[in-house]
Amino acid sequence: MSSTKSYSTSYISSSSTINGHTTSVSEETHTDPEGTIIYRTSQKPGEDAKVERVRVPSGGAVEGGEKGRIEDVTDNDKEYEERMEDEYAKREGGA
Numbered sequence: 001m002s003s004t005k006s007y008s009t010s011y012i013s014s015s016s017t018i019n020g021h022t023t024s025v026s027e028e029t030h031t032d033p034e035g036t037i038i039y040r041t042s043q044k045p046g047e048d049a050k051v052e053r054v055r056v057p058s059g060g061a062v063e064g065g066e067k068g069r070i071e072d073v074t075d076n077d078k079e080y081e082e083r084m085e086d087e088y089a090k091r092e093g094g095a
Contacts, residue, residue: 006031006033007033011026011028023045026084027040034058036055051081
């Protein structure tokens, strides 16, 4: 019996400027047979960017019945920042 494995990646981003102050939000979602990882980045005017990582296993639940785990990775996820920079460069025609 053969099984089909599914993989997907999606990117969503938005920003708004009110009275000269820009707020931006982006989300990157990776899904594979093991589950889904969601990276959310948000930045409010005058604040450092906040990055969250949510991991949801393929079964949908984590030990203890939790539905997912949110982990603040603002300071330690440079790989994510590099991927986002690469993605923005591609969209702007720079890569």
